[in-house]
Amino acid sequence: MKVLIATDSFKGSMTAFEACHAIHEGIKNKAIETRLCPLSDGGDGVIDVLVFSNNVEEIVVDTIGPLGQPIKAGYVIDWPSATAIVEVAEAAGIVLLKYEELNPMITTTYGVGALILDAIDKGCRKIIICVGGTGTNDGGMGLLSALGVKFLDKRKKELPGCGASLTKLRTIDVESLNPKLVGVEFVIASDVQTPVCGPRGAAIVYSPQKGATPSMVKTLDKGLANYANILSKMYNIEAKELVGGGCGGGLGLGLQVILKAEHKQGFDVVDSYVGLEEKIKWADLVITGEGKIDEQTLDGKVPYRVAKLAKKYNKRVIGLCGKNELNKKIEEFDEIYSISEISKEVGQAALQHGYRHLKRLASRLSF
Template sequence: ADGTTAVVETAEASGLALLEAKKRNPLIASSYGTGELMLAAVRSGAKRIIVGLGGSATNDAGAGLLQALGVRLLDKNGNDLKHGGAALADLATIDISTMDPALKNVAITAACDVTNPLTGPTGASAVFGPQKGASKDDVATLDAALAHFAQVIDSQLGVAVNDVPGAGAAGGIGAALKGFLNAEFRPGIAIVIEQSGLDAAAQWADVVFTGEGSIDFQTKFGKTPAGVAETAKRHGKPVIAVAGHIGTGIDELHEVGIDAVFGIAPGAASLSELLADAAANVTRTTEQIVRTLQL
């Protein structure tokens, strides 16, 4: 609403959900579309871009994104690299002189909820590659290609990106944003709380409701309900969470400020039925919770 901040969501431009399972191939999938949206934002007058990192179908360390912004990634013969993470194995030269100059006046914030490095056993390829269609051999190929990319960035630009927490987010787009655009990394929930005015709203609320598709002990590791609870507890407010599915270890969530958890499923049903009826199920469940509070 400030007229100068743009939000670009990786999952909506280069997302896994945009591809049928049979078409997923992280060896060639490119983040180019995400870069196109960033460039469009800059040319529309944006002075700050928040890039949501997550849900990508890519494993190209943001190479496609960089190419869309004008960066040239060249092989030993001076040819532009093809799209996809595997092509980075052939990278010889990085030319940033052709990058759109307007980007110098834009602040980039990466909304990132993971701390994975670019490569290695906890890197982009090993952890996220398989869900994007990578075989065991593909993971090895991609990890080596991304490691080479990081080495070239370090040697030619003097920026070390491989071990930066969050560099492996969104198939390595985090590394590109950090290495080429000096992006600030922040947890997604922190940005949402700031932009939505949640802290101010929590001050006058009687009860704070939050929710998640599937809630379990992992929720406490920086996911939305945990962030909401932390904000609410600063003002001494009770917090109730509703979820489509309740997993294991929800008792651990009480330690981070979530006072009670309720599932919204009315009974046994298929996932498609539950998704289709989600709004009605949330409404029914929260009405019953509030009725209980009024007793």
């Protein structure tokens, strides 16, 4: 039997590659042939997934992290198409912050700009920006500042690119945009459809997990609304209505409006390099998964997209996860099993021992 293992990361516990490897270790003694295909929906971990596909070259540069600390961050280049794929989390990710450092009022996406400029200097004419896993809520002000855009307060004083500046913003000067960007195509890769502000917006939905207190959430949402209003007047659009404007802490809004970036599904962008469909055709059985399978999974997250494609070719599909919160049968999955069914560990202990538990869960599968 030929088995394709194609999972997303198990957030807070395992990368996509680690999860795939744990499953492989669990089933390798069953006299079967396996192929590993770690996946991403365009969020954190996408660089590792693309490097594993062997179709790109990783470039590492010096830049700054979300608190301005010096770091090294990577991106990848697909040389035949002169395309760079930049993962925002590499320079602005929540994983770069300690718990006590989480504060979306002061964190910034500025460091991502250095990756983009380096790619352009190397000849890239298309930049795919994978948005996810950020520890920021600056609306992309940091990144855009690094590219030359000036954000000014009521006294025409330049503002730092961080969440706290959003409510102070009065004017945006795009005339100072770096001329290197002329003729460069930008794409946002994200499966998040969140608007920039309001009840379903970036601040209210996502900033609490980035360290925002209730009062910070209100300030950040007000700031993003202010940001959107200014952009709406500048470009004669309804910026608040842009699909995906809230992805990456509002990064999607700034990129779509100022850099004219096209918003694409993150999974589709990754799959264009991974070639999942051909791998599924090869397999008899497909195993997929992520940390939690729930109703959001059915909105197009990695396991559901894998399962749906596998069913196109009538493949058996098994979903593995840390926790299964679906209370109904999903036709795309033949079976779903969770670590919570075999382990009583919860919280941080469960996350720390995720690899071991997933390996044991996989070893219990019947083929």
